[in-house]
Structures are given as structure tokens and as C-alpha cells.
Amino acid sequence: MTGEPSETIQQTLSDARLQLAIYSATNRLMTHRAGAVGPDLLPEYQELRNDANQLKKHTIDHLDYYLELFERNVIAYGGKVVYCTDSQEVADFVLSLAKQRGAHLIVKSKSMTTEEIHFNERLEKHQLEAVETDLGEYILQLAHQRPYHIVAPALHLTRYDVAEIFSKNLGVENEVVIEKQTRIARVALREKFLRADIGVTGANFLVADSGAVVVVENEGNARLTSSAPKIHIAVAGIEKLIPRAQDLGVFLTLLGRSATGQPLTVYTSFLSGPRRSGEIDGPDEFYVVLLDNGRTKLLADPEKRQSLYCIRCGACLNHCPVYRKIGGHNYPWVYSGPIGAIITPQFHGVLKDPWLPFASSLCGACAEVCPVNIEIPKLLLKLRSEVTDAQRREGQGGMERWAFGIWAWVMTHPRIYLMLARMGGLFAPMLPKVGLLGKWASQREIPKVAKTSFHQWWRERK
Amino acid sequence: MSSREVVLQNVRKALNRAAGLLPTTLAAPRLRVPIMDRNRYLTLFGQNFEKLGGKLFFSQEPGEAAPVLAELLQGKHAVASNAPFLTTCGVTALPQVQSGFTEREALRAACSTADVGITSADYALAETGTLVMLASPAEARLISLLPPVHVAVFPRSRLLANLDELLTVLPNPAEQTSSMVLITGPSRTADIEQILVRGVHGPGEIYAVIVESPR
Numbered sequence: 001m002t003g004e005p006s007e008t009i010q011q012t013l014s015d016a017r018l019q020l021a022i023y024s025a026t027n028r029l030m031t032h033r034a035g036a037v038g039p040d041l042l043p044e045y046q047e048l049r050n051d052a053n054q055l056k057k058h059t060i061d062h063l064d065y066y067l068e069l070f071e072r073n074v075i076a077y078g079g080k081v082v083y084c085t086d087s088q089e090v091a092d093f094v095l096s097l098a099k100q101r102g103a104h105l106i107v108k109s110k111s112m113t114t115e116e117i118h119f120n121e122r123l124e125k126h127q128l129e130a131v132e133t134d135l136g137e138y139i140l141q142l143a144h145q146r147p148y149h150i151v152a153p154a155l156h157l158t159r160y161d162v163a164e165i166f167s168k169n170l171g172v173e174n175e176v177v178i179e180k181q182t183r184i185a186r187v188a189l190r191e192k193f194l195r196a197d198i199g200v201t202g203a204n205f206l207v208a209d210s211g212a213v214v215v216v217e218n219e220g221n222a223r224l225t226s227s228a229p230k231i232h233i234a235v236a237g238i239e240k241l242i243p244r245a246q247d248l249g250v251f252l253t254l255l256g257r258s259a260t261g262q263p264l265t266v267y268t269s270f271l272s273g274p275r276r277s278g279e280i281d282g283p284d285e286f287y288v289v290l291l292d293n294g295r296t297k298l299l300a301d302p303e304k305r306q307s308l309y310c311i312r313c314g315a316c317l318n319h320c321p322v323y324r325k326i327g328g329h330n331y332p333w334v335y336s337g338p339i340g341a342i343i344t345p346q347f348h349g350v351l352k353d354p355w356l357p358f359a360s361s362l363c364g365a366c367a368e369v370c371p372v373n374i375e376i377p378k379l380l381l382k383l384r385s386e387v388t389d390a391q392r393r394e395g396q397g398g399m400e401r402w403a404f405g406i407w408a409w410v411m412t413h414p415r416i417y418l419m420l421a422r423m424g425g426l427f428a429p430m431l432p433k434v435g436l437l438g439k440w441a442s443q444r445e446i447p448k449v450a451k452t453s454f455h456q457w458w459r460e461r462k
Numbered sequence: 463m464s465s466r467e468v469v470l471q472n473v474r475k476a477l478n479r480a481a482g483l484l485p486t487t488l489a490a491p492r493l494r495v496p497i498m499d500r501n502r503y504l505t506l507f508g509q510n511f512e513k514l515g516g517k518l519f520f521s522q523e524p525g526e527a528a529p530v531l532a533e534l535l536q537g538k539h540a541v542a543s544n545a546p547f548l549t550t551c552g553v554t555a556l557p558q559v560q561s562g563f564t565e566r567e568a569l570r571a572a573c574s575t576a577d578v579g580i581t582s583a584d585y586a587l588a589e590t591g592t593l594v595m596l597a598s599p600a601e602a603r604l605i606s607l608l609p610p611v612h613v614a615v616f617p618r619s620r621l622l623a624n625l626d627e628l629l630t631v632l633p634n635p636a637e638q639t640s641s642m643v644l645i646t647g648p649s650r651t652a653d654i655e656q657i658l659v660r661g662v663h664g665p666g667e668i669y670a671v672i673v674e675s676p677r
Contacts, residue, residue: 055488081466133663158654218652224663253625268646292468
């Protein structure tokens with residue numbers, strides 16, 4: 001399959017430092033997960049996965065009902081729901097709200113959904129400062145890079161990279177001690193939190209029966225983002241719904257353990273509406289942006305619909321032999337790894353990056369660790385066949401069709417086949433190992449072709 | 463057509479559902495509350511809380527909590543929440559402790575300079591060493607968040623087994639508060655080279671003072 005960014009992939013593969021960084025980070029995350037879901041620690045693990053899958057399936061299959069139920073409850077607790085079909089509408093909403101309230105500074109906590117829509121860049125064009133506050137995301141924003149991993153966004157950078165990024169952008173001394181770098185970020189961002197007019201978070205779950213937004217994190221930046229400024233906006237994809245607050249036991253138990261091996265992350269915030277009468281702090285205004293941005297396209301196919309069950313734990317990335325070699329930036333969109341390989345083609349159309357569903361050995365590790373049991377390998381196969389069908393419709397993939405045409409003709413003409421088989425036995429050892437064959441042979445042993453074919457042997461047996 | 467209608471219509475079209483249809487019945491939530499001697503909650507909470515880097519103190523009666531706090535607060539300045547239990551324990555009467563805030567700006571200013579934030583906790587979860595805080599006139603959000611040290615003082619009776627027991631007691635937290643936060647250990651990050659650093663945005667140190675409940 002052609003079209004993959006082979007040059008940048010080669011760069012990643014030959015960068016020993018980067019290979020070590022990806023290898024050790026994913027290895028550590030795998031070890032942490034394995035230590036948290038083992039049969040001695042979480043005997044009900046498989047049951048929980050099954051429950052989570054069924055709950056997500058039920059919600060996604062009745063998504064219109066749960067969206068409206070969620071909306072009614074957000075309103076009942078004094079919040080507002082803003083539906084957006086695409087990224088432009090999200091930017092328009094935030095810009096007009098900022099203008100009405102005279103806001104200048106926005107603090108943001110980690111959200112893949114806002115990465116998806118280039119939120120920060122859009123706001124900056126309108127003189128609104130939007131600051132990422134998750135440590136990894138803050139570093140990436142200063143360096144103008146996109147996240148390398150769903151859970152560990154800056155896993156490809158070393159302390160020396162961070163030292164350079166900080167001294168270049170923050171005017172601080174070159175500082176390579178990680179504790180001190182963290183301190184620099186704390187001080188710089190604390191000032192932003194206290195000055196910010198609007199806080200924008202993502203959402204890990206939207207709870208329909210409570211109208212609540214649930215955000216999980218370890219640093220405390222999402223808590224600060226949602227409670228220090230006077231306005232809190234949560235931006236979430238419509239697939240983030242779950243039916244009831246009581247279902248959180250299942251999802252939170254799986255999410256933390258699958259992502260980082262934590263039984264619960266440090267902070268889990270369950271937020272419903274603006275501060276209530278008598279509450280001393282918290283936002284005065286509470287908005288939930290429900291974003292489609294292509295998700296309803298994924299809904300239409302009853303089988304591929306399960307891609308929307310994803311709770312963004314990142315376990316499939318950590319366990320993927322392809323992600324672990326090529327890293328996050330060689331994937332064409334913000335979602336990398338196996339989950340990226342199944343959702344990107346569905347969002348952007350299969351012909352945009354036709355190589356993506358093929359960039360897998362179908363080893364099945366992703367499906368084995370997925371906390372909500374998404375059948376990733378099965379969907380990859382389905383998408384492969386969609387790519388080939390689409391290419392045929394577009395008149396592409398001619399080479400492959402031509403080759404298979406010849407193959408079919410040979411196979412249905414026994415005399416020709418036998419003649420070629422005899423020739424193969426004679427000439428195969430003389431083939432020069434150059435071109436495509438050379439590339440293939442550089443990593444493998446070329447199988448030996450027997451001197452006599454099976455047919456010949458059978459006839460001459462006796 | 464509004465974006466709301468467009469999105470909902472696209473969802474219904476994709477699912478082949480008519481407007482106003484109810485979902486199929488959903489199985490009752492599976493809440494796994496272990497059958498455990500309640501006396502074990504304290505030990506279990508302590509083990510898990512300290513594994514996360516927290517430090518646990520135990521007081522036999524409310525009057526013993528204030529001296530523990532006084533020891534912790536030596537040379538430091540603290541902000542305390544309006545939780546009645548803190549007054550019961552005599553914590554708010556300590557000279558280093560500022561309390562009684564009812565106004566947002568004053569509270570923020572005090573919290574951003576304080577060394578220690580003192581709160582109670584509405585619940586605590588033994589299996590994960592978690593503190594559960596519900597925002598209310600008695601508990602502001604920023605006290606457990608802005609100062610570099612967080613101390614939670616609460617009676618032993620607020621210990622629950624786990625998250626599922628919390629969700630059994632509070633089937634819908636939104637009915638009680640606009641903000642429920644579960645705190646499991648000190649604020650931490652591992653974003654640079656996977657090295658664990660505590661206290662990145664929230665408190666880097668966390669203490670629990672559990673007071674024996676009156677019988």
C-alpha cells in the first residue's frame with residue numbers, strides 16, 4: 001500500500017534516542033497496566049469490560065435519547081448546552097461569548113477533542129490567548145507540536161528538549177532538573193489560572209441522568225480550569241455519554257487502570273452546572289459544547305459504530321508493535337495508534353490516507369487490552385476492503401488488479417501454469433535481489449523453490 | 463435549522479430512529495460493594511492513602527485533632543473551610559488558621575498565599591485511599607487545591623468501602639452539589655520522561671486526620 005509518510009517514518013526508525021523514548025514510555029505504561037488488572041488485583045476485570053461494552057453499545061444505539069436527556073438535566077442544574085456540527089461553530093461560540101463577556105485569557109486543560117479542531121490556533125487569530133495547562137500539553141504548545149500520545153502527550157521529549165523550550169519561550173535559565181522544570185510551569189501557569197476569564201476543559205464522560213461532566217486527571221489543572229475562572233466551558237464529542245452516574249464505577253475502574261495502572265486517577269471531578277446559591281467559589285456560567293465534527297458519519301454503520309465506544313485510555317497505542325516503532329507523529333491525525341487507524345479513515349474518508357488500515361500486523365494486542373472491547377482488528381480488515389473498493393471505483397490500484405488478473409488467468413490455464421512452475425524451479429535461484437525483491441529480501445530469507453514441482457513428482461512417483 | 467436540530471437529526475438518521483423513541487431497558491447498574499467488616503476500613507484507607515504518598519493521623523476524640531494540626535502548622539499560615547466539623551475539633555480556633563470566608567475574591571486571595579488548606583471530607587474511600595469533597599457553603603473548591611499542602615479532618619464514620627458504595631449512598635451527586643471531586647493522593651505528573659513529580663498544580667503534600675466517631 002502506498003502513500004504512507006515513508007520518509008518521516010524512516011527518520012523515526014533511525015533516531016535511536018526517539019526509539020528508546022517510545023520504547024521505554026510504552027513499556028512502563030504496559031507494566032503499570034498489567035500490574036493493575038491482574039486476576040489477583042481485579043478478578044472482575046473481564047466482567048467489567050463486558051459491562052462497559054454493553055453500556056456503551058446501549059448508549060450509542062440510543063444516542064439521540066441520551067443526548068436530549070443529558071441536555072434537559074444540564075439545563076435543570078442551571079447550565080447550557082451548545083450543539084456544534086463542526087470546529088468552526090465551536091470557535092464561533094467561544095469567540096462570541098468571549099466578546100460579550102470582555103474575556104481575553106482562556107485556560108485549557110487537556111482535551112483531544114479541542115486538538116481535533118485546532119481550537120487554540122483559531123482563537124489566537126482573534127487576539128484571544130488560550131493557554132494549555134497540562135504540563136505535557138503546555139510544553140507542546142510552546143514548541144508548536146501536536147500530542148505524541150493520547151495520555152502521555154510529550155513522551156517523545158527529553159528534559160533537555162524541555163530545558164531548551166522553556167528557556168527560549170519563558171526567558172528562564174537553562175534548567176534540566178525535572179522537578180525544577182515542573183516548578184517553573186507551576187509558577188507560570190498559576191498566574192494564568194488566577195487571571196483567566198474562561199476555563200475550557202474536555203470531558204471523559206457526560207452523565208445523562210445528572211447532566212454532569214466528568215473529568216479525570218492527575219495534575220489538578222483541570223480542577224483549576226473548571227473552578228477558578230467565572231466561566232467554564234466543557235467541549236466534548238457526542239459519543240462521550242453514559243446513561244447514569246452509577247455506571248461510573250465500571251468506567252472509572254477501567255479507565256485509570258488501563259491508562260496508567262492507577263485504580264483511580266488523582267482527581268476525578270463530577271461537575272453539574274454553575275456554582276449554586278451559597279457555594280463560595282466555582283464558575284457562574286457553565287456550558288457544555290456537544291460536538292459532532294463527523295461523528296454521525298461513524299454512527300451510520302452498525303458494525304463500525306463501535307469505534308465510538310473508545311474512552312481514550314491509550315492502552316492500544318502502548319501495546320501496538322507499529323505505534324511502538326513509528327511513534328505518534330507519523331499518524332496523519334491527532335488520534336494515533338490502532339484507535340487512530342480505525343477512526344481517522346472514518347472521519348476523513350478512506351482515500352485520504354489509504355495506507356492507514358494496512359499499517360498493522362493484525363496481531364490483536366489492541367483488542368486484547370481495550371477496556372471497552374472494541375474489535376479493532378476486525379474493523380481494520382473491514383476498512384482495508386473499503387479502501388480497495390474505493391480505489392477501484394476511483395480507478396486506482398490498477399497495478400494490483402492487473403497482477404491479480406494475470407494470476408487468475410494463469411491459475412485457470414493448467415498447461416501454462418505447469419510450464420511456469422517448471423521455469424520457476426529453474427530460474428528462481430538466478431533472480432537478482434534488486435528493486436522490490438531486494439527490499440523484501442533485505443529483512444528475510446528468500447524461500448527456495450524446489451527443483452521438481454509437486455505435479456512432476458506425483459507423475460514420476462511409482 | 464439550528465445546529466441542535468442538525469446534529470440530532472443526523473444522529474437519528476444514522477441510527478434509523480424516529481424522534482421521541484425511548485431506549486430499550488437497561489440492566490440495573492452493577493455496584494460491587496464488598497462485604498467487609500467496617501472496622502477494617504480505617505486500616506485499609508490508611509494503607510492505600512500512605513501508598514499514594516499521603517500521611518494519616520488518628521485522633522481518639524475531636525479535642526485531640528487540634529494539637530495534631532498545631533504541630534503540622536508550625537510557622538505556617540493556613541486557610542480552613544467552613545465545615546462545622548473543623549470547629550467541633552477546635553481547628554478554626556488555632557492562631558495560624560484563617561477561616562469563615564463567604565466571598566469568592568477574599569477566599570481566592572487567602573488561598574493563593576496560604577501554606578496549608580484545611581478542609582473536612584464528606585466521604586473517604588478505603589479501597590483507593592480517596593477523599594470525596596462536595597462543594598457547598600461549608601466547603602469551597604479552592605481550599606483543597608491552591609495551597610501546596612492539603613489537610614482533611616473528618617470523622618471515622620465517613621469511611622466507605624469503595625467508589626461503588628459512594629455511588630450507592632449518592633446515586634446522583636448532582637442533586638447535592640455542582641461539584642464533587644474525588645482526591646486520590648497528591649497532585650502529580652509524569653509528563654517529562656515519565657519521572658514522577660508531586661505537586662505540579664495542586665497540593666504536593668496531603669494529610670488526613672481521622673477522628674474516632676462518638677459512639
